[in-house]
Structures are given as structure tokens and as C-alpha cells.
Amino acid sequence: MMLIPCPFCGPRSQVEFTYGGDATLRRPAGDADPSRWADYVYLRDNPCGPHDELWYHGAGCRSWFVLRRDTRTHDIIASAPVGEPLDGTRP
Amino acid sequence: MQRYSIASLARGAVGGHLQWSRAWRSPEPRRSYDVVVIGGGGHGLATAYYLAKEHGIRSVAVLEKGWIGGGNTGRNTTIVRSNYHLDPNAHFYEFSLKLWEGLSQELNFNVMYSARGVLNLVHSPADMDAALRRGNALRLNGIDAQFLTREEIARRIPNLDCSPKARFPILGGLLQPRGGTVRHDAVAWGYARAADALGVDIIERCEVTGIHVERGAVTGLRTTRGDIATRRVGIAVAGNSSRVAAMAGVRLPIESHVLQAMVSEPLKPVLDTVVTSGAVHFYISQSDKGELVMGGDLDFYNSYAQRGNLPVIESVVAACLALFPSFGRLRLMRSWGGVMDMTMDGSPIIGKLPVAGLTMTGGWCYGGFKATPASGWVHAWTIARDAVHPLNAAFTLERFAQGRTLDEKGAGPYPWAH
Numbered sequence: 001m002m003l004i005p006c007p008f009c010g011p012r013s014q015v016e017f018t019y020g021g022d023a024t025l026r027r028p029a030g031d032a033d034p035s036r037w038a039d040y041v042y043l044r045d046n047p048c049g050p051h052d053e054l055w056y057h058g059a060g061c062r063s064w065f066v067l068r069r070d071t072r073t074h075d076i077i078a079s080a081p082v083g084e085p086l087d088g089t090r091p
Numbered sequence: 092m093q094r095y096s097i098a099s100l101a102r103g104a105v106g107g108h109l110q111w112s113r114a115w116r117s118p119e120p121r122r123s124y125d126v127v128v129i130g131g132g133g134h135g136l137a138t139a140y141y142l143a144k145e146h147g148i149r150s151v152a153v154l155e156k157g158w159i160g161g162g163n164t165g166r167n168t169t170i171v172r173s174n175y176h177l178d179p180n181a182h183f184y185e186f187s188l189k190l191w192e193g194l195s196q197e198l199n200f201n202v203m204y205s206a207r208g209v210l211n212l213v214h215s216p217a218d219m220d221a222a223l224r225r226g227n228a229l230r231l232n233g234i235d236a237q238f239l240t241r242e243e244i245a246r247r248i249p250n251l252d253c254s255p256k257a258r259f260p261i262l263g264g265l266l267q268p269r270g271g272t273v274r275h276d277a278v279a280w281g282y283a284r285a286a287d288a289l290g291v292d293i294i295e296r297c298e299v300t301g302i303h304v305e306r307g308a309v310t311g312l313r314t315t316r317g318d319i320a321t322r323r324v325g326i327a328v329a330g331n332s333s334r335v336a337a338m339a340g341v342r343l344p345i346e347s348h349v350l351q352a353m354v355s356e357p358l359k360p361v362l363d364t365v366v367t368s369g370a371v372h373f374y375i376s377q378s379d380k381g382e383l384v385m386g387g388d389l390d391f392y393n394s395y396a397q398r399g400n401l402p403v404i405e406s407v408v409a410a411c412l413a414l415f416p417s418f419g420r421l422r423l424m425r426s427w428g429g430v431m432d433m434t435m436d437g438s439p440i441i442g443k444l445p446v447a448g449l450t451m452t453g454g455w456c457y458g459g460f461k462a463t464p465a466s467g468w469v470h471a472w473t474i475a476r477d478a479v480h481p482l483n484a485a486f487t488l489e490r491f492a493q494g495r496t497l498d499e500k501g502a503g504p505y506p507w508a509h
Contacts, residue, residue: 001400015402019392019507021346038492041504042344042435046333048395071347071393074400 005079008061020054023066023082048072052086092288094199114280115287120294123320124152126474127312128327129299129335131155132164133275134452134459135327136282136293137467138474140198143289145468146475151291153283154314156298160279163330166397166429167460168352168374168386170365172209172270173234176225177499179485180438181232186482187465191273194464200281202273203379209270209365210239210248212414213263218370222265229267237266250361250417258413259371271365272376278463302338308447309339323448325474327466330430331395332440332453339446344435344491345454346506349394350386351403353426355418357381366414373410382424385411389431389457391507399428431456436496437509441469441483450474451488456509 002014022044028036051071056064068077068086078086093099093112103110126142128135131153142148153159171191173184195201213222222238229236240263245253253261283293294316301313302324311320326335333343358381367374375385387407390399404426412419434440434454439462441452452470455462469483479487490496502508 001402014400021505021507022393035492039342042491043342044333044344044346044506045337045342046346046393048331048334048347051393053393069392071395074394074396 002074002076004055004067005076006057006060006063007065007079007081008063009057012057012060016057016059018056018058020056020064023052023054050077054082092199092284114284115293118292118294120152120154120292120297120314120316120319122318123311124292125150125321126323126325127151127319127321128153128325129312130327131159131279131283131293131295132162132327132329133160133278133282133463134329134466134470135325136279136286137463138325138327138452138470139291139293140282140286140289141468141471142475143286143291145471148475149290151286152319153286153291153293154297154299154312155293155295158295159283159293160276163429163431163459164275164279164463166352166427167275168376168384169272169275169378169460170209170270170374170376171204171273171461172267172365173461174209174211174225174229174236174265174267174270175499176228177497178232179497180499181229181234183465183469183482183486184461185232185234186468187462188269190464190468192269194278194281198281198285200277200284202277202281204273205271206269207271207364207376208266208268209367210244211265212244212259212261212366212368212370213265214259214261214368214370216262219262222263226265235267235269237268239264239266248362248364248366250415251366252414252416259368272378273460274379275460282467299335299338302335302449304339304446309449323474324450325470326444326449326451326453327470329432329453329455329459332432332451336444336451339444339449341444341446341449343440343454343488345432345440346393347395348389348392348431348433348507349396349399349428350389350431350457351399351407351426351428352384352386353404353407354378354382354384354424355421356424358383358421368410368414371410371413373407373414375411375415383418383421389433389507390428395430397428397430433506433509435491435504435506436498437500437502438497439466439486440488441466441486442473442479442488443477444488
């Protein structure tokens, strides 16, 4: 069972959260080349190891935040509100 | 290869079963091969077998980082079926089911294909419309599909709760009679033995750590047992496709997710059909050992861990007990996880990658086991002829950028939604 540290509510059971996928994707400009849009929509690095990902605390504060989690072990490394740096400290 | 038959079994019985030799060799890797297949699961071994059998390419190595069949081939719920709605999926999986039907004879190895039927339950009027539409599409494609009423299902599966007061009321179901189960380990062993007999080198405990690419073409592999020169490499490592493709600089429309399965303690025969429910996303069958084999949803987060967490196990068991209340006295014996290549449209990728000589079969989402024979067959074709076969023409990597996705569920580009 994963204990996920919501940056606003503190550590909570994983059942309170919904997964939102890779947090490192950056949306291209509207008039960017279609190949860049295809890469953004479909391609993923899918790392084996630390992964920055979006989670939604649906059964809590209903906020999105970024979690750094190891995909080999499910160990949680850090979390932060969207747009703030993941400095490696637990809230 | 020593052929298995009733006569060889009788001779063995007389001689105390001392005459059997090992079913496949354990060779040292050579310095070069015509084709190297990465991944010694069902898909990789089938690829190697059909390369040798159908295309006469005998200088083939299968490299496996662990032991053959130790990945997803040994972790699935053994269900085979071809009841897909979209034409490319329907034709491909039907071809696979036809290969399953003759596979024990083809390989001279009993893979225990059991056509016990796969029943998809219908719980609502919307489910009913979808099931009838899919059933009609299947029949138009020449695939068996049969609608069963609630009363027919109650007669066939007496321990299924078909009462109107059930938590998930059953209105009917779509049955594919030729669907069923196959002994998963036997598939790896049968293909390994048959491929080995045709000269394929199966090399276990040999992990690929690099792919050599020169001027846009594959020239060889770096492995934990030395470098191997080759111009053609087939990747069959579903769960880890992204990691292996990245060695050649290729990014894929895939996320790796963990999917769990579990078995009850063994019991006498109680369930002679594969029963699934799309509404609660649950599937169950009884193995020949007597265990009830169950599975459900992904854990819904990226993972390479080959193990999951408890909430999914709880939801699978809750679904089981809602449908089969009498199973409530059973104890759960084991649970395990496997790593799935979840693609952006829920359909596989079988074809050429943007590096000359490099191909893959992967992106199987939940459904790789049933595809094993056809996957190997078309992958071998693509490697041997450097072209796609009509059966995998729709499963190219380029389909995503071209807007030709095969989204059976209509869920959009969210890999965990399929």
C-alpha cells in the first residue's frame, strides 16, 4: 500500500488519489509542427526508476500535485504543488 | 528432438522413463546470427520458431535475461479468445485462435487448449446494445458469437448470482464458444522445444545492454554474455519495450503499468467456462489444478515492479463475491503482478521501428497471451521479408502520428484507460 504525501494534506492512503501520468510533458504551441504535437500526445519516456508524475487528491483537497516516485520499487521520493520544485523533502 | 507419442510414452514406461533427454539445448552464444530475437517469452520463442519453420532462417538466437517463460508468459490468466469489434483486431486475434486450435499437434507438445467458452456478462441496457453490436460484428467477420439469455446463463453456470436482486444484475451475456484457456507455461516450453529442434539457439541469463546502430541500421547487440553481430533484431519484451527500444534511440507510445492476478486454494470442478464482466472489470476461470484464477484492473500508475498493491486485490475479490457469492468461503492462495506495455490506443505494435533491421512485437496491454502464436507468426514474416503482413498492417508504430489509432474502447490517448 502506498502512503502518498499530498503537499497540502500530508500523507494519505493511495485510495484517495487518482493518477494523472507523466508530469514532465510540455504542451507545444498551437501552431507547432504536427510531429511535435504527435510526440506530445503519444510518446512517453516511460522511465524505469524515478518518475515525475501528476496525482489528484480526489478524496481530499481535490488538488493536482507532482509526485516523484520510483517505478521499480514504488518508493516515494518527493512531492510538490504543480509548478514548484521537487526538492526531495517530504512535506 | 524426441517426438512425444503414445508409443514413446509406452516405451518410456517400460524403461522406467530413463531415456528422455532434455527438451532443448543450452548453447553458448555465437559471435553472430542472421536474426536475434530479444525476449524468451511466448512471443519471442514463437517468432524464432516461425522464422525457422515458415521462412527457413535457422541462424537465429533468442536472448532471455532470466529464464524462458518467466515474465508475462508465466503471469497471465491463460485466457484465449478473439471477440474483438474492430476489423484489424478481429482478423488478427481470430488468426491467433486458429493457430491455438492446432498448436499441440503443430509443436508435438500438449499446450492443453481448452475450448470451454468465454462469456462476457451483460448488466445493463447499454451493455446489451454494445454486446449485440459486437456479436453481430463478430459473426460478420466469421467469428463465433452467441447471445445467451439470463435463464440460459443461470442453467450453464449455477453458482453465478443471476437473481434480479444481485449487486450487478445479469441481463444476458455474449459467449464465444471457441474461446477458453491454454496452459501458459506449456506454450513457452512447446515453442522452445520446437524452435530448438529447428536449430534456434535459446540463450537464457543473457541480458541485452545495448543495441549497436550505424548509419541508421542495426549492426549488433551488447549483452551480458558478450557482443553479438547481427543485421536483424526483433524485440519481444512486452512490459519493457520502452527500455529496449530506447537503446536504439526510439521512443514509443507506451507506459509500463502493473497488472495483478490471483488464485484461490484449489477445489473440485465448479466453473467450466471463462466468465468476465466488463462493467466491474473482472475475469475468472478455474485452472486444471482446481484454483480459481482471477484478475481485474491495472493498479493505475507507472510501474516496473512486477508487484502491486492491496486496493486492486480487494476490488477484484469484491467483484468475484458479488457475482459468485458461494466463493466467499474460499481462501486466496497467491497473488502476483506483471508489467504491461500499455499503449496509447489499447492495441499492440507489431512491425518495423525507425531503425533499419529493427522490429518489435509488443504493446500488448492486458491481452498478450492470447496473441502469442499470431504475434510470433506475423513478427517472423516482418523480420524475414522486411515488410508487414496484411494481418499486422494496421499495427504499425506510425499509426499514432497518422491518426489511425485502433481504440477498441474509445478511451483516447490515456494508456491506463484501456
